[in-house]
């Protein structure tokens with residue numbers, strides 16, 4: 126690792142079907158984004174990590190941003206926008222084979238609100254001719270200021286290798302957040318956290334807004350094929366803690382039971398879930414995600 130090492134976060138954004146997962150699989154070189162068939166109501170997920178001798182790029186999903194506001198609630202839109210503002214660079218992936226419509230205009234409007242450097246990725250060039258590609262580039266350039274535009278075919282792998290070199294100039298000096306051998310994060314932890322969070326939202330409905338984060342702190346193998354899972358539900362206020370726990374702990378019990386059953390179905394093993402609720406004012410998803418992997422950003426910076 127060199128003294129001028131850079132590392133940071135690249136936020137991926139794009140309409141469903143633009144090819145984000147395919148691109149990430151190409152970039153990081155392994156099948157990832159395992160939750161892609163779930164509705165995109167999730168918080169940012171770390172999709173993958175690309176580590177070289179001179180930089181480390183952590184790819185973050187920015188879910189929700191492509192959805193119309195009324196489906197999401199203002200809070201979620203604000204969270205998505207905060208992510209875009211917090212990452213070091215935004216990768217906007219578009220399907221060059223289709224004419225940009227209202228969905229793209231919506232994303233463009235969101236991106237206009239943030240000052241983060243943006244890179245446009247025109248995907249699926251294997252399906253379009255040169256004139257169309259030029260038209261698409263003009264369309265997007267006329268609407269947003271991009272630091273770079275790269276035409277790729279995520280499926281065929283064309284030009285994908287050029288992307289990291291376009292991204293790395295926008296990363297600040299920083300440490301390797303993740304061990305170099307780690308291609309993706311620990312997906313099972315993220316999946317489990319997500320399953321718990323879904324149950325929290327389901328059981329509490331409108332009472333607790335989306336101010337909930339879940340961190341799976343430990344997964345341990347126990348005798349008789351049991352997996353011990355230790356998880357914390359973070360909320361921002363004491364009142365929210367009360368809502369989640371419920372009368373006599375009833376709600377927390379329901380959340381835990383449902384989440385455990387889903388985990389068991391997904392992982393095919395028996396699970397003992399130890400679930401707690403903690404109040405943490407102004408939690409930030411990136412910090413929690415790093416913590417989930419055993420890193421404390423405050424300690425390593």
Ligand SMILES: Nc1nc2c(ncn2[C@@H]2O[C@H](COP(=O)(O)OP(=O)(O)OP(=O)(O)O)[C@@H](O)[C@H]2O)c(=O)[nH]1
Nearest residue numbers: 141142143144145146147161248249278279280281
């Ligand atoms: N021809 C062609 N097809 C592509 C390319 N990249 C992705 N696809 C296809 O487009 C479809 C959508 O790709 P995904 O990677 O799942 O898209 P996504 O943006 O992750 O979609 P969501 O999960 O809905 O957000 C899949 O059928 C891919 O095989 C490409 O470069 N060329």
